[in-house]
Amino acid sequence: MTQTIAPRVRTLVLLFLVVTGALLAGAAPASAHAALTDSDPARGAVVDTAPTQVSLTFSEQIAVGDDAVRVLDPKGKRVDKGAPANPSGTTYTVTLVGGLPDGTYTVAYQVVSADSHPVAGAFTFSIGAPSETSVSVSAQGSDDGVVGVLYGIGRYVSYAGFVVLAGGAAFVLACWGRGAGVRAVQRLVVSGWLALTGATLGLLLLRGSYTTSGEPADIFDLSLLADVLQTKTGAALVSRLLLLAAAALFIAVLFGAYDKREDEEKRDLSFGLAVGGTVVAAGLAASWAMSEHASQGLQPGVAMPVDVLHLLAVAAWLGGLTALLVALYRAPAETPVGRDAVQRFSRLAFGSVVTLVVTGIYQSWRQLGSWSAFTDTRYGQLLLVKIGLVAVLVGIASVSRRWTARLAEAPANAVSAPEDAAEKSDTDRSATRAGVAAAGESGEARGTKAGLGDGVASGAESGEDTAPGAGSGDGAASEAGSGDGAASDVKSHDNAAPEASGDGADPKAGAARAAQLARQRAAMETARQKRLRDADPRRTGLRRSVLAEAGVAVVLLAVTTVLTQTEPGRTEQEAEAAGSASSSAPAATGQGTGAVTLTMPFDTGGENGKGVVSIDLEPARVGDNAMHVYVDGPDGRPVDIPEVKVAFTLSAKDLGPLPVVPDHITTGHWSASGVQLPMTGDWTIEVTVRTSDIDQVTVSKNAKIG
Secondary structure (H helix, E strand, O other): OHHHHHHHHHHHHHHHHHHHHHHHOOOOOOOOOOOEEEEEOOOOOEEOOOOOEEEEEEOOOOEOOOOOEEEEOOOOOEOEEEEEEEEEOOEEEEEEOOOOOOEEEEEEEEEEOOOOOEEEEEEEEEEOOOOOOOOOOOOOOHHHOHHHHHHHHHHHHHHHHHHHHHHHHHHHHHOOHHHHHOHHHHHHHHHHHHHHHHHHHHHHHHHHHHOOOOOHHHOOOHHHHHHHHOOHHHHHHHHHHHHHHHHHHHHHHHHOHHHHOOHHHHHHHHHHHHHHHHHHHHHHHHHHHOOOHHHOOOOHHHHHHHHHHHHHHHHHHHHHHHHHHHHHHHOOOOOOOOHHHHHHHHHHHHHHHHHHHHHHHHHHHHHHOOOOHHHHOHHHHHHHHHHHHHHHHHHHHHHHHHHHHHHHHOOHHHHHHHHHHHHHHHHHHHHHHHHHHHHHHHOOOOOOEEEOOOOOEEEEOOOOOOOOOOOOOOOOEEEEEOOOOOEEEEEOOOOOOOOOOHHHOOHHHHHHHHHHHHHHHHHHHHHHHHHHHHOOHHHHHHHHHHHHHHHHHHHHHHHHHHHHOOOOHHHHHHHHHHHHHHHHHHHHHOHHHOOEEEEEEEEOOOOOOEEEEEEEEEOOOOEEEEEEEEEEOOOOOEOOOOEEEEEEEEHHHOEEEEEEOOEEEEOOEEEEEEEEEOOOEEEEEEEEEEOOOOOEEEEEEEEEEO
16 A cells, blocks of 8 residues: 555655646736837838837836847848937837938847746838838747746746745644654755755846847856846845755754754744744745736735735645645654644644635736626636635645544544554564464474564475475565564565575575565565554544645646736736727728728627627738737627638739738737738728637628728
């Protein structure tokens, strides 16, 4: 049984820690990266005179370097000069050289958003009239390559390490002081420290390449490392390393001086360790809160302390649960997790869950902004699933509390009786086997007995073909017992070498025999400890319920991983509102604004097949155009459908159809940039809408281009 349960627990703990990292990677309020919301000149615009500067407005504060914004002429030559400036708010400008000729210019930017992620993009504008350009700028950011993957792994490992380090130490100090001397718990906490330290060093090295080129060769560029140290994120990583040095001293005292003291003496040291550990853990949590989204956006003065509390509560709950799981399955039988320790952790977990609920409500409000976002956005729907899983987890935790109560209500002799019975069973089994061995000696079979200590015996019973003086052979058996009188029968292999006796004994054979007996004693000791752990049905029930908690937590954290990668409801609804405003403005002012808006009802004939599709085309001129497609249901609310395709045809010139497949942006919104219309004229714009695998329809309208 031990051989099957232990690997299962190790696998669950490993998966638990990996997905915990995914959870905590979004423990700071999840938000989309900084987005370009406006520019001057606008994307795809055609201006009459050359501008003196280009301005970019983002959705939040960003960090920019000297080459964060580049402006390239049609031949790919840079026409910007100087570093970007930040005249106000979230608007950044770069100055252009004078006397720019007509043609199409490309603006490429790569900045760092408040959540420490690089954001890259590009767009074009034209002076006089659009022209061909040799510039090809990919919008792929540096976080999409190998360095980005490594950086993401480092973030997850650092969060998981923090959970194990802080939660495991809290479990020992607040719940189970004797756990400071348990090797499995020590390894767990030290592994958390090593993971967090290694990941932080890796993030510091990767940071320069991650926010600039994304090239692995730049990881060890000292000039980039120096630049990173001047940033807020770099300072946070260095602060984290300094705090980890203090955490190393804390671990040394916890598993050294604290473990060696008697229970009465431990109380004097516990208070100092608790205060110091809380300060270090809060500082580590603050290194995330102060460098990521909690420090930006709505109410940063409130969001940062809330984020620190959220991280500490997650660590105390999930890290403590991990430590409890390891202790229940891996602690020696002589040092079991006591009922008082489990009760104390139950209270700690309850307080952590309450803290998570309170801080989670605030973070949900910060990210959703309205009740309707719970059902109208993907972020809100995933959040509802997460809330349901938390409710299930709390329900299983209540079962664990009942098992804990049964342990507390049971008399001391009732709890120890199964252990005494297990030991008595071992003794009886040893006596029985000793009698069998003695009977074997009086018969035809010959055997030897060697004393191994108090109550430890080893015997060999030969078969019919055993040679005189041989200690092993076909059917031979040996008995080895531990100090409590346990014994086990061990059969030798058919070709085992005879065991010599007397002065002529082979030293190599004796060493091999000693090693074999040592392995037997270790196996018997492991089996004995497991029998003692399994002897109490109350403790067995508690272990199973805690294991079930961990299993549900893995599912919960997997859902949270998806949640942290989903656009927040507040951002999604604001984008929809902005899109609705932009689509309604041209309809009120007419096509003289340089943009075209077309609205076409559709009916595919299938279920949920009715709706309205709208197209915004700007500036509706020859050359590059930006296109937005909006799909609304019969109730006027945005809806998603499997596929939207657009085609442009100029029948008078026998040109087209020119197909365009827009990218899905958010619910009911698709977009495409760089839509090339080569000639002026009365174009037919066809939109193909597919609402199911077999239901689709094509609707069309004409629009004047140019």
